[in-house]
Structure formats: C-alpha cells, structure tokens
Amino acid sequence: MVITGVCLLVFLVLLCFFLGYMERKVAAFMEIRLGPNRVGPKGSLQIVADTVKLLFKEGLTPDCADKFLFNLAPGIMVVTSMLAVAPIAFAKDFQIWNINIGVLYVSAISSMGVIGILMAGWSSSNKYSLIGAMRSGAQIVSYELSIGLSLISIVILTGSLSLSDIVYSQANGWWIFKGHIPIIISFVIFIIASTAEINRAPFDLTEAEQELTGGFHTEYAGMKFAMFLLSEYINLFIVSAIAATIFLGGWMPFHIGGLEGFNHIMDFIPSSIWFFGKTFFIIFVIMWFRWTFPRLRIDQLLNLEWKYLLPISMVNVLLVTLMAIMGWHF
Amino acid sequence: MSASTVIFYILAAVILGGGLLAVTARKIFRAAVFLLFSLIGIAGLYFYLNYEFLGAVQIVVYVGGIVVLIIFSIFLTAESGSDMKKPALAKVIFSGLSAAFGCALTLWLIKGQTFLPTLDPAVAPSIKNIGLQMLSTTQHGYILPFEVVSILLLSAMIGCIVIAIKVKK
Numbered sequence: 001m002v003i004t005g006v007c008l009l010v011f012l013v014l015l016c017f018f019l020g021y022m023e024r025k026v027a028a029f030m031e032i033r034l035g036p037n038r039v040g041p042k043g044s045l046q047i048v049a050d051t052v053k054l055l056f057k058e059g060l061t062p063d064c065a066d067k068f069l070f071n072l073a074p075g076i077m078v079v080t081s082m083l084a085v086a087p088i089a090f091a092k093d094f095q096i097w098n099i100n101i102g103v104l105y106v107s108a109i110s111s112m113g114v115i116g117i118l119m120a121g122w123s124s125s126n127k128y129s130l131i132g133a134m135r136s137g138a139q140i141v142s143y144e145l146s147i148g149l150s151l152i153s154i155v156i157l158t159g160s161l162s163l164s165d166i167v168y169s170q171a172n173g174w175w176i177f178k179g180h181i182p183i184i185i186s187f188v189i190f191i192i193a194s195t196a197e198i199n200r201a202p203f204d205l206t207e208a209e210q211e212l213t214g215g216f217h218t219e220y221a222g223m224k225f226a227m228f229l230l231s232e233y234i235n236l237f238i239v240s241a242i243a244a245t246i247f248l249g250g251w252m253p254f255h256i257g258g259l260e261g262f263n264h265i266m267d268f269i270p271s272s273i274w275f276f277g278k279t280f281f282i283i284f285v286i287m288w289f290r291w292t293f294p295r296l297r298i299d300q301l302l303n304l305e306w307k308y309l310l311p312i313s314m315v316n317v318l319l320v321t322l323m324a325i326m327g328w329h330f
Numbered sequence: 331m332s333a334s335t336v337i338f339y340i341l342a343a344v345i346l347g348g349g350l351l352a353v354t355a356r357k358i359f360r361a362a363v364f365l366l367f368s369l370i371g372i373a374g375l376y377f378y379l380n381y382e383f384l385g386a387v388q389i390v391v392y393v394g395g396i397v398v399l400i401i402f403s404i405f406l407t408a409e410s411g412s413d414m415k416k417p418a419l420a421k422v423i424f425s426g427l428s429a430a431f432g433c434a435l436t437l438w439l440i441k442g443q444t445f446l447p448t449l450d451p452a453v454a455p456s457i458k459n460i461g462l463q464m465l466s467t468t469q470h471g472y473i474l475p476f477e478v479v480s481i482l483l484l485s486a487m488i489g490c491i492v493i494a495i496k497v498k499k
Contacts, residue, residue, distance in 0.1 A: 108386040111394030
C-alpha cells in the first residue's frame with residue numbers, strides 16, 4: 001500500500017514536469033515559435049532548471065497574512081488534487097482503488113479544491129488575491145453543476161458509478177459513438193465546464209495576470225507557489241483522464257460492435273497506451289483552448305454557465321434518460 | 331492497538347478538535363476552516379465504516395456546498411480580517427452549560443439503549459438500490475422527505491430570483 005502511494009506520488013511529479021514542458025511546447029507551436037530550446041535536448045530539461053530555481057527561492061510570508069492559513073492553503077490544494085487520482089484506471093485492471101462510487105468520489109474531492117483557493121486568497125490579506133478567490137469561488141461552484149449533469153448522462157446509460165464498470169460497458173464501442181448526439185453534447189459541455197473548473201484560460205479569471213497580478217497566488221513564492229502549479233497540472237490530468245474514461249472508453253481499445261477481427265487487431269495495442277493516448281489528446285485540446293480564445297469577463301462567464309450550459313445540460317439529461325428507457329443507444 | 335483503532339482515534343481527534351477550535355477561534359474565517367476540518371473528519375469516519383456513498387455525499391453537501399457558502403457570506407458581510415470581540419461571561423457560561431447538558435443527555439440515551447443487530451440480509455449500496463429506496467413509498471422509503479426537501483429548495487430558489495430580479499423601468 002505504501003509502495004503504491006510512493007509510486008503514485010513520483011509518477012504525478014514526473015507527470016507535472018512533462019506537462020509543464022508540453023504546455024510550453026504547445027504554446028510555442030500555436031504561436032509559431034520554438035519554445036524552450038536551450039537547456040537539454042530540445043529544451044526538455046528547462047522545467048528541471050525551473051524547479052531548481054523555485055526550490056532555492058525564499059518562501060515569503062507577508063507580514064499581515066494569516067500565517068497558519070497562508071501556509072496551509074498550498075498543502076490543501078495539492079492534497080485534494082492528489083486524492084482524486086485514486087480511482088482512475090490507468091490500464092486494464094490497473095487501478096489503485098476500485099471504489100463503487102468512483103464518479104461521485106472524484107466530483108466530491110474536486111469540489112474541495114475551491115476551499116484551498118478561497119483560503120489562499122483570504123489569508124494573503126491582499127485585495128487582488130481576495131478578488132481572485134471570490135471569482136474562483138463563484139466560477140467553480142457554478143460550473144460544478146454542468147460537470148455533474150454531463151457525468152450523470154453517462155451514469156444513466158451504464159447504471160453504475162464505478163469507473164471500472166463504465167470502462168467495461170464500452171467494450172462494444174465508446175460512449176461518444178454509442179450515445180448519439182446527446183452524449184456528444186455532454187462531452188462538449190464537460191470539456192468546457194472542466195476547463196473552467198480547473199481555472200485555465202479562457203476561464204482563468206482567478207489569476208488574470210493583467211488585472212489581478214496573479215490572483216489568489218499573488219503573494220506566494222518559491223515552493224509554495226510551485227505547489228499551486230503542481231496541483232493545477234494534476235487537476236488538468238485528472239479532468240482529462242476522467243473525460244477519456246467516461247466518454248472515450250478509458251483503457252478500452254477502439255472496438256466496433258460485431259467486427260471481431262478488427263477488435264482483435266486493436267487489442268494488440270496495450271491498454272495503457274490507449275489510456276494515455278486519449279488523456280494526452282484531451283490535455284492537448286485544453287492547452288489549445290488556452291492559446292486560441294481570449295479571456296471572458298466575469299459576467300460573461302456566469303452568463304455562459306447559468307443561461308446556456310446549465311439549461312442545455314438539463315434538457316440533455318432528459319434526452320439521455322429517454323434514450324436509456326427506450327433503448328435507442330447501441 | 332491495531333492500525334484501525336489508531337485511525338479511528340485520529341479521526342475522532344480531528345472531528346472533536348476541529349469542532350472545539352471552530353467555537354473558540356477569534357477570527358471568523360478561521361472558525362469556518364476549523365468547521366471544515368470537523369466535517370471532513372466525519373466524512374472520513376464514513377469512509378472508515380466502508381460506507382463510501384455517504385462519505386462522498388457528506389463531502390459534496392457539507393464541504394463543497396455549505397462551507398463554501400459560509401465562507402462566501404463571510405467574505406461579503408463580516409469584517410473577516412479583524413478579531414471578533416470576546417463574548418460576555420454570562421453567554422460563555424450558559425452556552426457551555428447547554429452544550430454540556432446536551433452532550434450528557436445524548437450519552438445517557440445512548441447508554442440506556444441496547445442496539446440489536448439487524449436480522450435483515452445486507453443490501454448492496456448500489457446506486458440502483460439507493461435510487462429505488464429514495465423514491466419508494468413503502469415502509470422505509472424516503473419519498474416524503476425527498477419531495478418535501480425538493481419543494482423547500484424550489485421555493486428558496488424562486489425566492490432568490492425574486493429578490494435578485496431587476497425591475498425594468
């Protein structure tokens with residue numbers, strides 16, 4: 001048990017190194033420039049250099065800050081994002097905790113992340129931090145609804161909250177293909193809402209460098225800041241892994257119901273490659289958003305959720321329920 | 331003492347310590363954070379009892395919902411940075427007494443109760459069973475509380491909209 005935990009922690013830290021590198025390279029690719037290219041082959045050691053820099057920086061605590069909460073907030077952020085990794089299936093029958101309420105567990109744990117942001121913003125005793133924290137609270141609490149409703153549409157079709165059951169139910173085709181248009185709609189809503197939930201551009205109002213000089217983590221430096229960065233990348237990974245598991249079949253190879261020969265050929269590709277391929281595809285899409293769309297204003301952001309996404313996903317859940325009752329899906 | 335007992339006592343310490351600190355903290359935001367720890371401890375207790383569904387619901391409702399709302403209202407109303415003034419001595423004594431008597435009453439009632447193990451076979455807590463039980467009209471069904479709470483929430487939501495709506499001139 002302890003060994004599993006240590007392996008997971010090492011994996012997550014290495015993953016964050018890789019995601020940091022990937023983010024820079026994707027950004028460079030989108031903006032037609034080279035990106036990091038000096039440290040190591042193709043700049044791949046740049047992120048190591050950055051980590052060493054952050055390690056040697058002084059971890060400042062402002063004088064007026066609430067010291068206890070100020071130092072607690074980064075820890076809470078990292079712990080909550082790491083907890084949500086437990087029920088994710090990385091490969092066939094390779095899961096740390098096969099809990100029977102996987103989907104509910106992940107959404108419950110990720111709703112705790114907002115507490116860390118609110119705590120960080122308040123305890124810095126800085127106006128900009130507080131505004132960032134308030135924005136993030138409003139944003140996360142409202143976008144959670146759309147995420148929940150789009151996950152529910154798959155739970156209706158599978159009849160189970162367990163992530164491994166959901167993956168096994170896609171053995172004859174992924175839900176995004178089997179579930180017709182309603183599932184495609186809920187997939188799109190999930191991607192939009194989860195981009196907002198993890199505070200990434202175009203929904204990064206909590207940080208909004210130009211207006212808030214960094215939002216809730218303005219006052220953080222050194223390793224405390226690095227912990228916020230770590231939790232942001234872990235959240236990005238979790239959201240993409242959940243989207244891949246729920247809608248794109250997780251580790252399940254690309255199967256078409258009835259075509260036995262084709263399915264056999266697909267089974268030769270290892271399941272972990274399927275899982276990570278899909279996950280990194282979605283991570284790439286979310287990074288693509290960041291360098292494509294301008295940032296929304298806070299009222300536009302809340303309008304988008306309450307006036308468009310939420311009504312659409314409610315009607316969508318009704319459609320999926322009708323589809324499940326009539327047995328129209330494959 | 332086995333690892334299980336140790337975990338139980340850690341959880342109990344988190345719940346009780348969080349509760350005590352929530353009451354005694356001088357800063358209102360800190361009180362909300364300590365309340366959060368207490369509620370997370372209770373969720374941990376449910377996970378410890380292998381009742382994952384209730385644990386997750388505890389986190390969704392209390393941690394993700396109630397505490398976030400409390401923190402929000404603190405941000406919007408109180409002077410959250412400054413210390414609250416000390417309550418009057420009479421208040422401290424009477425609230426302490428009422429808490430002690432409430433605790434004693436509960437303990438006394440639990441002490442006098444003999445808990446019989448249930449004779450019914452165990453039911454798997456799958457979402458199908460939970461859903462059926464929630465909307466069941468039989469003896470142990472929850473349809474009435476479910477509907478009453480739904481109507482309460484609906485009226486609260488309509489009330490909020492009425493308060494927040496802008497009148498066009």
